[in-house]
């Protein structure tokens with residue numbers, strides 16, 4: 001943790017400022033300490049350079065496991081393709097000059113695929129996640145001097161209100177237990193004149209017919225290690241089947257959706273090894289999460305407009321995106 005972060009860190013329960021107690025430093029960074037509220041009643045640990053505001057084990061443990069196992073897979077700097085960058089710029093509509101030097105909040109950062117894009121643009125990025133994914137994110141991106149990583153909960157964000165010129169949350173909100181309440185936590189973080197962008201699984205027939213929903217009632221309750229080992233064995237064959245079906249003229253691209261596997265053949269320019277790795281990662285990502293709640297375009301537009309944002313746009317860019325400007 002960098003000391004600079006204390007300016008905007010707040011106690012998630014009382015909103016009070018936090019002070020450092022018994023800090024241990026390494027190379028100018030706080031490696032371990034206690035963050036203590038002004039009245040001394042609330043204490044949060046800093047462990048392995050990361051302030052931690054959540055219980056050690058929680059409903060997002062599957063994501064902690066996933067992002068530590070596939071720490072680098074979806075980082076553009078590792079895949080060699082601008083897949084995350086394209087999605088980030090397309091969804092947000094921001095550009096490098098907008099965010100350079102600005103405070104940017106990434107809610108649900110995972111292993112940091114989008115934080116990497118914002119950091120490369122020169123933003124001061126706070127990457128927050130509920131799960132142990134934060135450790136993967138810090139390991140991936142610690143060489144960026146403008147990076148801050150926090151383990152926290154969208155439902156009680158540990159920051160001073162209106163601290164961020166840009167807030168985004170990509171691939172996250174549908175995986176929280178109450179999506180409306182999770183969205184509602186974000187507008188308050190945006191500074192006046194700032195921008196908010198989030199995306200969602202799109203609630204439409206095509207999404208709801210996805211074969212993952214047949215299996216999720218079982219797989220989301222399985223011990224996550226067991227599910228992962230099962231998928232390690234089955235995903236290569238499922239991927240091959242999906243690729244074969246995908247080659248059937250005309251009908252193939254529709255029929256392959258019956259196979260519960262994340263098949264990016266022809267979608268991203270990945271080689272065979274990468275296709276297998278992404279298939280295992282994203283099939284686990286489809287079947288493991290406790291929550292998976294798609295949203296309609298009307299609902300998310302209402303949420304953004306209802307929070308007092310203007311220039312609200314809803315469109316498809318990978319997922320269903322909503323973005324807006326805070327007046």
Ligand SMILES: C[S@@+](CC[C@H](N)C(=O)[O-])C[C@H]1O[C@@H](n2cnc3c(N)ncnc32)[C@H](O)[C@@H]1O
Nearest residue numbers: 060063108109110129130131153154170171172
């Ligand atoms: C599908 S992953 C997406 C990660 C990253 N945004 C990406 O696209 O690679 C969803 C992330 O949301 C995080 N998450 C779930 N509930 C959360 C909460 N209550 N607060 C913050 N993050 C949460 C999970 O831990 C997980 O890393």
